[in-house]
Amino acid sequence: MKRWSYRILATLALAAAFHVLTVMAFPRAIMVALSWKGKDLGQSSNVLYHQPRVTADSRVVVRPSPDLLYSVCAYDLSKAPLRISASVPDTYWSLSFFASNTDNFFVINDREVQANPADILLVGPAVSYKNPGNAQVVTSPSSRGVALIRILITDENRIEELTKIQRQASCSPVDQGL
């Protein structure tokens, strides 16, 4: 009887550990799965990809908004900081950063940007860096993550114009020469 109690207790304790590990690892696993999907599509880190308008055929990221244009840059700051430059339209626009555990640790919108084009230098945790210009410096809590630009489509007739503005944005590593 005692031996069965130990077995049941061991099973439950191990189950609790697997439960916690699964829940904690889930967001990171989703980010890794997304990066694999990106690689399957021939996409690289530290490059901004401008997504076409979302439709029912868009099946990479769940619950997308069909009223927004998205640009995505999966970043890796382990070797160099990343500079993001983006033209800001006269409609809702935002640039947001998500850490490797999916936390939204930074967001800035069209009403908050200090300049147009927006100029942001994203640096890794606890690294020294040189700011190549007057870029606003943001520190990521993880070396890997995702930068996401959203542009609101306020009017169907403006899609072409907003798409042009969307495509002027870029993200690229900054050679530090340290």
Next chain:
Amino acid sequence: MKAKRLFEILAIVLIALVIGVGSAVWVIDSFAKVQTIKDGAWTTHPLVGSVQANMYLRATIARIALFALSRTEALYYNAFTDEEGEPLRPECDYIIEGGDLPARWWSITAYDKDHFLIPNALNRYSYNMKNLRWDEQGRYKIYLSQTPKDLNWLPAAQQGTISITLRAYNPAQALAENMGSAELPRIMKVRCE
């Protein structure tokens, strides 16, 4: 004897793995429907997208709202049921009735059971404050249905279940601080086939 012991250990690990991972997946899926703020059919959580989110909320957001912004930038309300608490079913017609919200911009979008947009011939997936047809009292009605309607028709899925997300970008400070203070639209079932 050694083989028997090894088998016992393997059995314990396997059973624990099934229980642990299975319960984690179940909790992640269920957590979306029991978030802390509930207003009619709508649920949300003040820590969506926040670095202060606990592990369950973070996992749930990764599952159903990846890349959600924190509440100072955008609010997300999800509805998986109607006002009566019944799951949203594609064979039923619903009216989503409401008024303006204190935000710079807001929209209402329908999703299928997989959390993706619902395919339809019109490519009509959402309505927002700009493209809705409003009545003279400053109210609107959105018709969520498989059957076409003349005004504000949001096509429903052909099968499975439906859910709805209300997004409010750049919400008024009072709303961001008290997410339950808005008058959210009501989701009323009209009829089922």
